Amino acid sequence: MKPVLEWDALARGHAILAAIPLSLRQAALQCPAARGAVLFRRGARPKYVLYVLSGEIRLSRHTAEGQPVILQRRSGGFIAEASMESKTYHCDIVAAEDSELLLFPSAAFRHALDDDSAFRAVWLSALAREIRRLRAQNERLHLHKASDRVLHYIEAEGQGGVVTLTQTRKAWAAELGISHEVLYRTLARLESSGALAVAGKTLTRTG
Amino acid sequence: MKPVLEWDALARGHAILAAIPLSLRQAALQCPAARGAVLFRRGARPKYVLYVLSGEIRLSRHTAEGQPVILQRRSGGFIAEASMESKTYHCDIVAAEDSELLLFPSAAFRHALDDDSAFRAVWLSALAREIRRLRAQNERLHLHKASDRVLHYIEAEGQGGVVTLTQTRKAWAAELGISHEVLYRTLARLESSGALAVAGKTLTRTG
DNA sequence: CGTACTTTTGAATCGCATCAAATCTGGTGG
DNA sequence: CCACCAGATTTGATGCGATTCAAAAGTACG
Numbered sequence: 001m002k003p004v005l006e007w008d009a010l011a012r013g014h015a016i017l018a019a020i021p022l023s024l025r026q027a028a029l030q031c032p033a034a035r036g037a038v039l040f041r042r043g044a045r046p047k048y049v050l051y052v053l054s055g056e057i058r059l060s061r062h063t064a065e066g067q068p069v070i071l072q073r074r075s076g077g078f079i080a081e082a083s084m085e086s087k088t089y090h091c092d093i094v095a096a097e098d099s100e101l102l103l104f105p106s107a108a109f110r111h112a113l114d115d116d117s118a119f120r121a122v123w124l125s126a127l128a129r130e131i132r133r134l135r136a137q138n139e140r141l142h143l144h145k146a147s148d149r150v151l152h153y154i155e156a157e158g159q160g161g162v163v164t165l166t167q168t169r170k171a172w173a174a175e176l177g178i179s180h181e182v183l184y185r186t187l188a189r190l191e192s193s194g195a196l197a198v199a200g201k202t203l204t205r206t207g
Numbered sequence: 208m209k210p211v212l213e214w215d216a217l218a219r220g221h222a223i224l225a226a227i228p229l230s231l232r233q234a235a236l237q238c239p240a241a242r243g244a245v246l247f248r249r250g251a252r253p254k255y256v257l258y259v260l261s262g263e264i265r266l267s268r269h270t271a272e273g274q275p276v277i278l279q280r281r282s283g284g285f286i287a288e289a290s291m292e293s294k295t296y297h298c299d300i301v302a303a304e305d306s307e308l309l310l311f312p313s314a315a316f317r318h319a320l321d322d323d324s325a326f327r328a329v330w331l332s333a334l335a336r337e338i339r340r341l342r343a344q345n346e347r348l349h350l351h352k353a354s355d356r357v358l359h360y361i362e363a364e365g366q367g368g369v370v371t372l373t374q375t376r377k378a379w380a381a382e383l384g385i386s387h388e389v390l391y392r393t394l395a396r397l398e399s400s401g402a403l404a405v406a407g408k409t410l411t412r413t414g
Numbered sequence: 415c416g417t418a419c420t421t422t423t424g425a426a427t428c429g430c431a432t433c434a435a436a437t438c439t440g441g442t443g444g
Numbered sequence: 445c446c447a448c449c450a451g452a453t454t455t456g457a458t459g460c461g462a463t464t465c466a467a468a469a470g471t472a473c474g
Contacts, residue, residue: 061362064412069362072342082339085332113331114324124320125292127334132289134341135279141348142384144463145429155268155276170452177349179431184454205271351431353462377420386463391422 001031004102010053014076017051017102019122020112027108033057033095040093046083048103052076055099059091081127084109141177146186149176151195154205161205208238211309217260221283224258224309226329227319234315240264240302247300253290255310259283262306266298288334291316348384353393356383358402361412368412 004010007025011017033039052074059072059080071091072079083089084106113120136156143149154163165172173183190196197204214232218224240246259281266279266287278298279286290296291313320327343363350356361370372379380390397403404411
């Protein structure tokens with residue numbers, strides 16, 4: 001838990017951080033979290049807006065029997081944005097892996113949004129884009145066949161039927177909600193049927 | 208396509224509309240859309256922010272062969288928020304059912320957000336809550352067993368293990384991404400195993 | 415009273431998850 | 445540079461759970 005010194009280095013690969021105004025940068029804290037660490041508990045008062053630099057952070061609740069129910073899972077980007085305006089956290093916030101976080105004091109974050117119209121515009125547009133992305137992913141997860149999810153992904157996330165993956169196929173399979181074995185088989189079948197061209201991490205809809 | 212006269216009547220059942228400032232209300236248009244009607248086409252310049260009062264509106268693209276790919280599907284609430292700041296619509300907007308819409312001119316909407324801090328606060332908080340809801344639904348759709356989705360729903364959307372449905376079970380099944388037959392069977396199994404108490408539209412986690 | 419829709423149960427089929435195992439790949443340290 | 449290791453990629457076989465088709469009973473509404 002320490003102030004952020006090398007802001008430019010952090011912002012690499014985290015575009016939205018570049019839009020954060022100086023005053024808020026100075027209030028930010030950088031904080032490591034070991035795998036399994038509980039950062040905040042349900043019921044606690046939210047003092048920070050969290051940004052995941054690396055690792056994986058989860059929001060989860062527990063059933064009466066103690067089984068965890070994951071509400072969100074983030075390995076990059078802001079998490080628990082909604083708690084900025086709520087009196088308490090509605091779930092536990094835990095590190096699923098060794099992680100690195102930025103903590104922005106909620107009050108400073110709200111002031112930055114109020115005072116800095118450029119930052120506000122970026123924030124609003126980031127929220128709206130995240131909603132668009134999530135709604136598309138939702139629609140995709142409603143498709144039952146693995147091949148439909150793959151093609152939907154290309155249509156939704158690609159440009160003109162072409163998409164370049166930024167992740168391993170195994171990670172992509174997890175995002176698509178299918179096992180990696182089925183993803184490999186599905187890609188092979190789509191390619192041999194001529195519906196898809198696979199070249200490294202670039203996939204092209206064909207035919 | 209006409210100005211909105213009875214605003215209070217509209218806002219019933221659409222809480223967020225109550226926060227819309229007078230200036231923006233006066234710029235709003237109410238507009239029916241028949242099933243199948245194409246409201247805007249991909250590439251068109253977004254002139255309005257859309258709100259779905261009733262019916263169902265879809266954002267969709269088409270594959271090279273013309274098969275539709277649904278990116279969003281809304282039967283209430285704002286749709287295509289992200290297009291407010293983009294130069295063109297990135298997908299077609301069509302009515303899947305006979306629908307009733309509100310159209311807010313994009314410029315007026317932006318001005319209202321800039322000028323009215325109360326409206327802005329409500330809007331920001333609505334976007335953040337929508338993100339929370341969507342991320343939870345995403346996690347739920349990643350669960351493979353129908354019973355897990357049901358229990359996850361109760362934990363995420365309910366209060367203390369109790370949830371009251373606002374929709375038919377058939378509609379709930381669609382939201383959960385399972386067939387209605389399986390939902391009925393799953394509820395029956397969960398109830399007979401003592402994990403769930405079902406009373407009309409109220410479901411209670413037990414045991 | 416009739417109609418449309420939801421709820422419910424049954425049976426057959428299909429696709430995915432899972433377990434297992436082999437190969438490939440990128441990165442690390444000797 | 446090479447040996448090595450962890451993780452990703454790939455293929456095979458099996459079982460389970462969901463989808464689907466079918467049909468009956470219940471329910472709301474005009």
